[in-house]
Amino acid sequence: MPAPHTAFLLLTLAVACWAGNFVAGRALRNDMPAVALTFWRWVLALSLLLPFTWSGIRAQWPVVRRSWKVLSLLGLFASVLQHVPVYLGLRETTATNGALLNATSPMFIVLLSVLVLRERLRPITVIGMVVSLAGVVVIICRGDLDVLRTLQLNRGDAWIIASAVAWGCYTITLRFRPPELSGLHLLTLICATSVLALAPLWALELALGHTFAPTLPVIGGILYVGVFASVVAYIAWNRGVAIVGPARAAPFMYLMLVFTPLLSIVLLGEPVRGFHFAGGVLIISGIYLATLFRSRR
Numbered sequence: 001m002p003a004p005h006t007a008f009l010l011l012t013l014a015v016a017c018w019a020g021n022f023v024a025g026r027a028l029r030n031d032m033p034a035v036a037l038t039f040w041r042w043v044l045a046l047s048l049l050l051p052f053t054w055s056g057i058r059a060q061w062p063v064v065r066r067s068w069k070v071l072s073l074l075g076l077f078a079s080v081l082q083h084v085p086v087y088l089g090l091r092e093t094t095a096t097n098g099a100l101l102n103a104t105s106p107m108f109i110v111l112l113s114v115l116v117l118r119e120r121l122r123p124i125t126v127i128g129m130v131v132s133l134a135g136v137v138v139i140i141c142r143g144d145l146d147v148l149r150t151l152q153l154n155r156g157d158a159w160i161i162a163s164a165v166a167w168g169c170y171t172i173t174l175r176f177r178p179p180e181l182s183g184l185h186l187l188t189l190i191c192a193t194s195v196l197a198l199a200p201l202w203a204l205e206l207a208l209g210h211t212f213a214p215t216l217p218v219i220g221g222i223l224y225v226g227v228f229a230s231v232v233a234y235i236a237w238n239r240g241v242a243i244v245g246p247a248r249a250a251p252f253m254y255l256m257l258v259f260t261p262l263l264s265i266v267l268l269g270e271p272v273r274g275f276h277f278a279g280g281v282l283i284i285s286g287i288y289l290a291t292l293f294r295s296r297r
Contacts, residue, residue, distance in 0.1 A: 004244055011236070011240035011252040014233040019255075019256050021225055022099050026095040027217070032218050041229070045191045045231050054188075056184075064178075074174070076194075078170055084198075085166065089163065094268075098160045100283060102163065103284070105167040107128075108165050108168030112172045127289055128285075128289030131289060132282065135284075183234075
């Protein structure tokens with residue numbers, strides 16, 4: 001059995017890779033359309049995984065055929081409804097803002113648990129959700145609460161919040177995944193359904209004249225999001241969770257709020273202001289309160 005510190009390193013690696021995804025999306029905002037970046041990300045991930053998982057998937061084909069509806073939903077939530085909004089949002093908001101707003105996804109998981117799984121919330125959970133919502137408001141208002149009087153939500157922020165909702169839907173849908181499929185086999189099938197769902201959207205994007213030039217930065221960005229933010233991150237995360245369990249692994253997601261601003265400062269020259277710290281503290285505190293005690297049936 002691997003030691004816990006091995007799991008902690010794997011979990012940290014996964015979150016660092018996902019933080020880099022926000023930086024890459026922001027860096028490529030003027031060079032590559034959102035659908036194209038998402039499409040080629042999953043094409044590359046599928047190409048890397050399929051040679052190692054095809055035989056196992058073929059052996060489990062009756063399970064795949066029986067579970068096609070759940071697998072299709074997972075693919076939609078993982079790509080079309082999550083990553084496309086992220087890359088659209090990063091065209092109009094900073095990577096730091098994106099990571100902070102994306103940190104609200106546990107709140108949407110809680111809400112969807114109530115609506116879909118019929119879980120009952122403790123008062124401390126509701127308080128935590130309100131505190132996190134206050135952090136979101138601070139970031140959207142850029143620290144100036146007077147803006148609330150004439151608030152017009154930045155489209156980039158709105159796209160990021162939509163992505164966080166999609167991640168909540170993805171997480172809830174995982175409860176209905178076929179247990180016979182291993183983590184790698186499931187990831188491969190999610191990649192495949194994502195590519196199938198994105199292909200017509202990419203064709204429409206091309207028809208509308210939204211193309212990109214295969215420059216070195218663009219190719220490097222695709223390689224990063226396809227290899228590190230998709231394959232490496234998911235494998236490292238799944239392995240880390242398998243060693244220490246989901247409860248001990250979950251807090252590592254908070255490192256996203258550390259890695260993304262640091263990478264944004266170093267690689268993009270983005271400023272980190274006081275309202276980022278204030279909003280981030282409120283969001284983290286709210287998530288901590290909301291997840292400190294388990295919800296009950």
